[in-house]
Amino acid sequence: MANxxxxxxxxxxxxxxxxxxxxxGIVSYYATFDTVQYYxxxxxxxxxxxxxxxxxxxxxxxxxxxPIQDYxxxxxxxxxxxxxxxxxxxTAKFSGSFQSANNAKQILSETYPDRRIEILDSxxxxxxxxxxxxxxxxxxxxxxxLDTLIDTLHKQKQTAKINFTVENLDFLQHGGRxxxxxxxxxxxxxxxxxxxxxxxxLFPESKVRGHKKALKTILDMTVQEIGNQKxxxxxxxxxxxxxxxxxxxxxIYALQEHGFSVEPTPWHIGITIGTHAxxxxxxxxxxxxxxxxxxxxxxx
Numbered sequence: 001m002a003n004x005x006x007x008x009x010x011x012x013x014x015x016x017x018x019x020x021x022x023x024x025g026i027v028s029y030y031a032t033f034d035t036v037q038y039y040x041x042x043x044x045x046x047x048x049x050x051x052x053x054x055x056x057x058x059x060x061x062x063x064x065x066x067p068i069q070d071y072x073x074x075x076x077x078x079x080x081x082x083x084x085x086x087x088x089x090x091t092a093k094f095s096g097s098f099q100s101a102n103n104a105k106q107i108l109s110e111t112y113p114d115r116r117i118e119i120l121d122s123x124x125x126x127x128x129x130x131x132x133x134x135x136x137x138x139x140x141x142x143x144x145x146l147d148t149l150i151d152t153l154h155k156q157k158q159t160a161k162i163n164f165t166v167e168n169l170d171f172l173q174h175g176g177r178x179x180x181x182x183x184x185x186x187x188x189x190x191x192x193x194x195x196x197x198x199x200x201x202l203f204p205e206s207k208v209r210g211h212k213k214a215l216k217t218i219l220d221m222t223v224q225e226i227g228n229q230k231x232x233x234x235x236x237x238x239x240x241x242x243x244x245x246x247x248x249x250x251x252i253y254a255l256q257e258h259g260f261s262v263e264p265t266p267w268h269i270g271i272t273i274g275t276h277a278x279x280x281x282x283x284x285x286x287x288x289x290x291x292x293x294x295x296x297x298x299x300x
Contacts, residue, residue: 002140004084004116007074009066009097010041011090011272012130013238015265022137025074027087029097030064031271033057038064047268051241051279060171063275065097071104075117079108084116084146088133088153090272091200092121118150123200126273127238127285128160135290142292156290162197163205163221164238164283165214169193171278194218215247215282219254222284226260235286236263241279248282255284 007025008014014022030038031045033053039045045053054061075085087105092098098121105117122129135156139149192214194205205221208214226233235255239248248266255262269281 002143002146003082004086004140004146005078006133006136006140007078007085007087008129008133009087009090009101011095011097011125011270012088012133013047013126013267013270013273014130014133015267016042018134022134024133024137025078027066027070027074027097027101029066029270029272031061031275032064033059033061035062041271045271047240047270047274048242050271050274054279055241061271061275063272065095065100068100068103068107071101072108075104075108079112079115079117082115084118086118086120086136086146086150088120088122088129088136090129091123091125093123093200094125095272116146118146120150120153121200123157124160125197126162126269127236127267127283128162128197128287130267131234131236131285131287132157132160135287139290139292144292152290156288158199159233159288160198160286161225162238162283162285163194163218163225164197164277164281165192165194165211165218166277166282167192167211167280168278171276194221196221211247215251218282218284219251222255222260222286223258226286230258230260232288233286234261234289235284236267238269238281238283238285239266240269240274240277240281244280244282251282251284261289 010026010028028041030040032038078085087101089098089101101119105119122132124132190209191207192211193207194214194217196203196205208217237248237251252262
C-alpha cells in the first residue's frame with residue numbers, strides 16, 4: 001500500500017460510482033444562488049440539482065473556492081495516520097484553490113514536519129482533471145513512489161484537452177468570456193461557439209451555425225487531433241444539464257465507432273465549470289494514457 005494519499009478538489013467531476021473505488025480525498029467547492037446560502041458540492045448539492053436550480057430560479061450562480069480550513073480538515077487525518085499527501089488542484093488560471101491548498105500545506109507543515117505535502121496544479125478542469133486524477137490513482141496502485149508519480153503527472157497533464165460547445169452564450173457572456181454583441185448575434189443567428197480548453201486556459205476555436213453542426217465539429221476535431229494514436233488516449237464525454245444526456249451519448253457512440261477508448265456513460269460537469277459554461281455545455285475530454293493506466297475496461 002502506498003504511503004501517500006491522493007486528494008483532489010471537487011472540480012475533477014469524477015462520477016460518484018467511480019469515485020467510491022479510487023480511495024481519494026475530495027475537497028469541495030461551494031455554490032450560491034443568492035450570495036447568502038452556500039451549498040457544498042457533492043454532499044449538499046449535485047450537478048443535476050444545480051442545473052435545475054439555475055432554470056427554476058433564472059439566476060446566474062456563483063462559486064466559492066474551498067477555504068484553507070477545508071483543505072486542513074481533509075489533509076490532517078491522513079497526516080495523523082502517517083501518510084504523505086498529493087493534492088491535485090483545478091488549474092490555477094481559473095481559481096485560487098491551488099493557493100488555498102498551498103496555504104494549508106504551510107500551516108500543517110509546522111505541525112507535521114516529517115510528512116510531505118505536495119500540491120499539483122493540474123492545468124485541467126472537469127473531465128480532463130478527473131482523468132488525470134484517475135491516472136494518478138492507477139499509478140499509485142501499481143507501486144509508483146511519490147516522486148515518480150509527480151514527474152509523470154507533469155508530463156501527462158500537458159496532453160489533456162477539451163473540445164466543447166454550448167447552445168446558449170449567456171453564461172459565457174455573463175462571466176466575461178464573450179462580449180454582449182457576440183452573445184446577441186449568437187442568439188439571433190443561431191451561432192454556436194466551439195471552444196477548447198488546453199494548458200489551463202479557454203480558447204475560442206470557431207463558430208458554426210446550429211447545435212448539431214457544433215457537435216459534429218468537436219467530434220471531427222477530436223478524431224483529427226488524436227489521429228492514428230487513438231490507442232494511446234483515454235476519453236470521456238461531459239455534459240451539463242440532464243437534457244444534454246442524449247447529445248453526450250451520441251458523441252460516445254460516435255467515438256466508439258471510431259475505435260476510441262471512451263467512458264461508456266457521460267460525466268456530469270460540476271458546479272465549478274457549470275457556473276461559467278452554463279447548463280447547455282457538451283464536450284469531449286481526452287488525455288494521453290500512461291503505459292500503466294486504463295489497460296482494463298473503462299469504468300463509470
